[in-house]
Amino acid sequence: MDKLIQQRQETINLNAGPSPLPQAALLTAASSLLSYPETPGMGIAEISHRSKAFEGVIHQANADLRQLLEIPDNYKVLWMQGGGLTQFAATVLNLVAWYRIKNQTKPEEEVEAQYVVTGSWSAKAAEEGARMGVKTTKIVDGKKVGGDKFKTIPEASEWQLNASAEKKPAFVYYCDNETVDGVEFQAEGAKAFPFDKIDKDVPVVCDMSSNFLSRPVDVSKYGIIYAGAQKNLGPSGVTLVIIRDDLIVDLDAALPYGGARVPSMLSYKNMAANDSMFNTPPTFTIYVCSLVLRSLLETPPLPLASGARPLSPLSSYADKKSSLIYSLLDAPEGFYLGTADKDVRSRMNVTFRLKGGEALEKKFVAEASEKGIKGVGGHRSVGGIRTSIYNAVTLEQVEQLVEFMKAFQAANSN
Ligand SMILES: Cc1ncc(COP(=O)(O)O)c(C=O)c1O
CATH class of the missing domain: 3.90.1150.10 (Aspartate Aminotransferase, domain 1)
Structure with a gap:
């Protein structure tokens, strides 16, 4: 073990994802793979997801995440599979159903979703949205203003928002941090996401895969936040979805209004109703995430020059x-x-x-x-x-x- 630790100490791992995890969490995870303290002789990856021991893990992870991000009570935390790419589709399928039920749309009526494209991942999300049959409008196209490169975010006054349109989009989508291009919405100021410009009835969907848990977030401004675990939270294999309760609908109830048949595994309602255990979840990945969340809660803030304690x-x-x-x-x-x-x-x-x-x-x-x-x-x-x-x-x-x-x-x- 000492040799392995030494190898880690000699390495600075700057991979973009999967990426390094806190060493203390990995050491605990390694011993728990052999034998989990609550189930001696059986490792954490070798026990039922329905066991008391695993329920304890996911329960504590939820509580720690809620504390770290100050998640309001009217939001659910879902642990899903399929990575960010699956959420490119799941967000669309669930929110279009929500929109169709809410507006009792005619089956042939087209539903619009607006995408803020500031980098490679939001561009991919918009493509997948179009594949899912939604009318995608790019209200920002970073490449157009960046000389064919994703390097900038235009001022909100330049966004193609159409607030006065009679028909509202089902949602507005953006990516908080573009991993490939190194472009991030700022926490405040002119380059923060302009929530005040978005119609209050239109949910904002955000891909936070690569800056999740890197700063405080006002969750109440979002309809859905999602993040693949494999950067700041844990190993790959699980995607966190934080969703406002009223957006969770029975997808089949949208069928008479033109909704699509959606695989049960992509239904937020199924996930919420089954506490993320609609099927067998990636138990070991979730366990490591729970250790990382613990270690984040225990990280002391850096002292600031002014002596003020930072928020997070x-x-x-x-x-x-x-x-x-x-x-x-x-x-x-x-x-x-x-x-x-x-x-x-x-x-x-x-x-x-x-x-x-x-x-x-x-x-x-x-x-x-x-x-x-x-x-x-x-x-x-x-x-x-x-x-x-x-x-x-x-x-x-x-x-x-x-x-x-x-x-x-x-x-x-x-
Ligand atoms: C911001 C962002 N969104 C989505 C993805 C795709 O995630 P996944 O590979 O988990 O599907 C990535 C992957 O690096 C990403 O950085």
């Missing part, structure tokens, strides 16, 4: 870690070139290019790897460099990354 320990670390890297990207030499506009850059996925070009980028990735800094190549669709600094990447590790970047710059500047 999570955002204090994310702000500090990302600003260390961005300060290099902002240096006058221009050796490292940030790809996202400064006012929308991500605290989770710092994306940049090297002025020296692709060959130097390859050298950067190779030398980083030799130093134990792994997973820094940009997404295959965009290239360049991406350092993903999710919650389990420590401040000390980011400081080491920055030291490496400084040394690389010094050795490769002419």
Whole structure:
């Protein structure tokens, strides 16, 4: 075991997802795989999801998540399978049914959904929405304003919102942090999501897969928040869905109004009615998530210069870690070139290019790897460099990354 821990200590894992998990949680998970304290002789992955022991796990995980995000009582927490990609479809199928029932639509009536496209993942979500038969309108197309690149979020005044339209969309969809492009909605100011511009009756759906639990969130502003676990929460295999009660409907009740037949596994109502155990859930993944949630609750906030305590320990670390890297990207030499506009850059996925070009980028990735800094190549669709600094990447590790970047710059500047 000591050797394995040492290997971890020699490694800075900056993969974009799946990504590193807190070591203490992994150690507990490893021993619980062999024998879970409440079921001696049987590991946590070897007991029924209907057992008291597992019910205790999911119950505590729900309570901890509710505490961390201050989730209001009129929201359900669902643990679902199929990743973010499945939610691209599930959100549409459930909310179109909700809309059809609410408006008693004629079967042939088209239902609209509005997508705020600020990066590769929201673009994919809009495509899947169209496949599900909804009329998708892109009220923002980041690529159009970013010179064929996702790098910016236009001011809300430029969004193609049509608040006065008689017919409202079933929902407005956005992605809070675009993992591939390093573009993130900000917590406040002109580049925060403009909830005040969205009609109060129209639910906002948000993909928070890659910045979940990295800052406080006012859940009451959302209809649905979802997040794949495999960045900030746990191993892959489970997707958290936080949904307002009134949006949960019986999907078959929408059939007379033109609703589609939807697989039972995608029905939020089924999941809610069965406490996320409509079928066998990924018990081990959920168990690891429960350990990570515990460790997040126990993380002390970073002391701020002013002495004020930040709202959440999570955002204090994310702000500090990302600003260390961005300060290099902002240096006058221009050796490292940030790809996202400064006012929308991500605290989770710092994306940049090297002025020296692709060959130097390859050298950067190779030398980083030799130093134990792994997973820094940009997404295959965009290239360049991406350092993903999710919650389990420590401040000390980011400081080491920055030291490496400084040394690389010094050795490769002419
Ligand atoms: C923001 C975002 N949404 C959706 C996805 C797709 O998630 P999954 O692979 O779990 O389906 C990803 C994957 O990295 C992501 O980063």
